[in-house]
Amino acid sequence: MTSSVQVNIPENAIEAHNIVKRFDGELAVDGIDLKIKKGSIFGILGPNGAGKTTTLRMLLGIIDPDEGERFLLGSDDPISKAHQVGYLPEERGLYQSMKAYDAIAFMGALRGLPLAEGRKRGRQMMENHGLGDAIDKQIRQLSKGMAQTVQLLGTIVHEPDLIILDEPFSGLDALNQGKLERLIRGQADKGVTVIFSTHVIAHAERLCEEIAIVANGKIPFTGKVSTARDRLRPQVHLETRDLDGPWRSAIPTDCQPLGHNWHFTLPESGVEPLLRALIEGDAGIQSLSIERPGLHDAFVHIAGEAVAKKMDEDTAMEGEAA
Numbered sequence: 537m538t539s540s541v542q543v544n545i546p547e548n549a550i551e552a553h554n555i556v557k558r559f560d561g562e563l564a565v566d567g568i569d570l571k572i573k574k575g576s577i578f579g580i581l582g583p584n585g586a587g588k589t590t591t592l593r594m595l596l597g598i599i600d601p602d603e604g605e606r607f608l609l610g611s612d613d614p615i616s617k618a619h620q621v622g623y624l625p626e627e628r629g630l631y632q633s634m635k636a637y638d639a640i641a642f643m644g645a646l647r648g649l650p651l652a653e654g655r656k657r658g659r660q661m662m663e664n665h666g667l668g669d670a671i672d673k674q675i676r677q678l679s680k681g682m683a684q685t686v687q688l689l690g691t692i693v694h695e696p697d698l699i700i701l702d703e704p705f706s707g708l709d710a711l712n713q714g715k716l717e718r719l720i721r722g723q724a725d726k727g728v729t730v731i732f733s734t735h736v737i738a739h740a741e742r743l744c745e746e747i748a749i750v751a752n753g754k755i756p757f758t759g760k761v762s763t764a765r766d767r768l769r770p771q772v773h774l775e776t777r778d779l780d781g782p783w784r785s786a787i788p789t790d791c792q793p794l795g796h797n798w799h800f801t802l803p804e805s806g807v808e809p810l811l812r813a814l815i816e817g818d819a820g821i822q823s824l825s826i827e828r829p830g831l832h833d834a835f836v837h838i839a840g841e842a843v844a845k846k847m848d849e850d851t852a853m854e855g856e857a858a
């Protein structure tokens with residue numbers, strides 16, 4: 537019997553220290569560090585092949601890292617915590633001949649929930665998620681989106697403390713993606729930790745307080761979405777009546793107007809000195825907007841153009857396939 541080490545890290549659902557995984561000598565995950573707070577929604581963001589699934593599998597204990605260590609709910613033996621964890625793998629699949637509510641109960645039973653209780657909860661959950669008409673239907677009779685929702689309900693039917701979802705939005709239409717976002721928020725509101733991987737920046741931006749950006753088996757950034765965005769300075773878009781005047785010194789010297797429009801990075805001194813100079817210098821402001829960069833811009837800055845382009849292509853390809 538192997539003994540497991542319990543560490544007291546109450547604030548973190550997951551900790552990984554320098555975990556490495558090679559397949560046939562090739563590095564799939566190259567020394568990743570992660571800390572994921574309990575009760576948070578955490579996004580693992582990166583293009584296909586970046587190492588997201590391999591990382592999740594190591595965190596769950598489905599595969600072991602070649603190097604490094606990871607703790608799931610405080611244990612270095614993640615499998616021992618399986619009853620407290622819900623996992624939606626990237627490969628979807630349910631027994632086609634099972635009734636929908638039974639499929640949910642079956643998944644719960646695999647995580648220790650008595651079948652009768654799973655059936656009761658399965659029926660209730662389907663009602664609550666607008667699938668009341670499909671409760672007694674076989675999986676093969678459901679649409680792809682409905683089957684995926686049933687699988688997701690089966691992932692959470694045993695009321696886990698930690699939910700790990702691998703590309704949960706893949707293959708869902710916009711309506712079902714919205715429903716899934718609400719379900720994830722609802723779980724987090726109950727104090728459940730939700731970790732999901734995605735190659736769609738918008739989902740991470742809408743849902744997560746914290747993210748990890750994964751590129752080529754490494755994590756070039758992990759932390760708050762707002763911290764990632766703050767790595768880039770806001771952009772100023774200004775239209776002036778005049779083209780010259782004392783206010784001109786407030787605009788970076790290398791910025792040339794396009795007609796009467798100026799586009800530049802907000803100077804370090806911030807918004808107020810700029811506004812004061814424009815007003816007191818009588819620039820005749822026709823329009824002014826100051827835009828904080830979004831997560832997409834931050835992603836390009838952190839992961840590089842090539843990785844961002846690959847991720848945009850993955851998203852576009854999926855859109856075509858859906």
Ligand SMILES: Nc1ncnc2c1ncn2[C@@H]1O[C@H](COP(=O)(O)OP(=O)(O)OP(=O)(O)O)[C@@H](O)[C@H]1O
Pocket residue numbers: 559560563564582583584585586587588589590591626703
């Ligand atoms: N079982 C395996 N055997 C060999 N190579 C693997 C195996 N699993 C993953 N890899 C390789 O490891 C790298 C990382 O794959 P991984 O599936 O973790 O990426 P990902 O970011 O989850 O992308 P995707 O969403 O496409 O699965 C890829 O080069 C992949 O081909």
